[in-house]
Amino acid sequence: MAAQPTAGIWDDDPDGASIVLATGRQRHDLLVIAEPALLTELDAAWGRPASRVRLSFLPGVSAPGGVGQEDSLYSYDRDGLGVLVARGRTSLFEGKPARRTTALARIAPGAGVRAALLVTRAASLGGCVPGDLLAIGDHLNLTGAPLFPATGLLDAAWDEPLTEGVRGLDGVRDPGVAALVPGPVRPSRTEARLLAALGADVVVTDTVAEAMALASRGVRVVGLAYVDAVADAAGSGTSSERRSAGRRAAAPPTVDFTQAPAPEVVLAAVEKVLNTLR
Secondary structure, three states: OOOOOOOOOOOOOOOOHHHHHHHOOOOOOEEEEOOHHHOHHHHHHHOOOOEEEOHHHOOOOOOOOOOOOOOOEEEEEEOOEEEEEEOOOOOHHHOOOHHHHHHHHHHHHHHOOOEEEEEEEEEEOOOOOOOOEEEEEEEEEOOOOOOOOOOOOOOOOOOHHHHHHHHOOOOEEEEEEEEEOOOOOOOOHHHHHHHHHOOOOEEEOOOHHHHHHHHOOOOEEEEEEEEEEEOOOOOOOOHHHHHHOOOOOOOOOEOOOOOOOOHHHHHHHHHHHHHHOO
């Protein structure tokens, strides 16, 4: 019989009982978080999931409100290994409490998850172009707040062997640094130049907090950033020269949200990580 949640703490569920109850599976090995547009190849290759449930069924998890996100959590059996696929996530800029953005990440380790692949959208700071898929090697937290609630200081980091594994896939760029910002406005030209000077390659509004919440609980975490916009960090000339010339910052070029040439790479990355768990 599936474990029952302890009375009075169903708003947190560190033992992952809600995932067991929702999916009927006692243990999952891999967690994947990505929007449906980046999962089309996986959907076609894997077929129907063994079970599915609303993400918002899980304690503390809000229904994603962002464009292209889905309130769905799928469970698959892949040759005896359990895989959870979250087809949406809640970002800080939606106005929900910060702990809700990491609720799934704090529940999943209790359900047995050993590794996680997190895929997000990002704005380039100059080194990548729309359509690129960048492995995340490190991050900067620029939200001005803790990434997730804790009772003390913790060690957490992106998993280097897993990152090196996905780095070798066709279509994945060498690992870079993702700057986590609260959004929803993309960085201005001045902010973008400052972020680039700090060593960031792309800007994201999610994923980093979830990744570190998972890593702090012993889960091996790897991330991919799909570049769909450019925050102009380059410019030209000094700031006074730009003002005197009366230049205006152009709106950053974007890729239509439904256009995502990366699904086959995402599927390959999922299979790569899954193979390390066999």
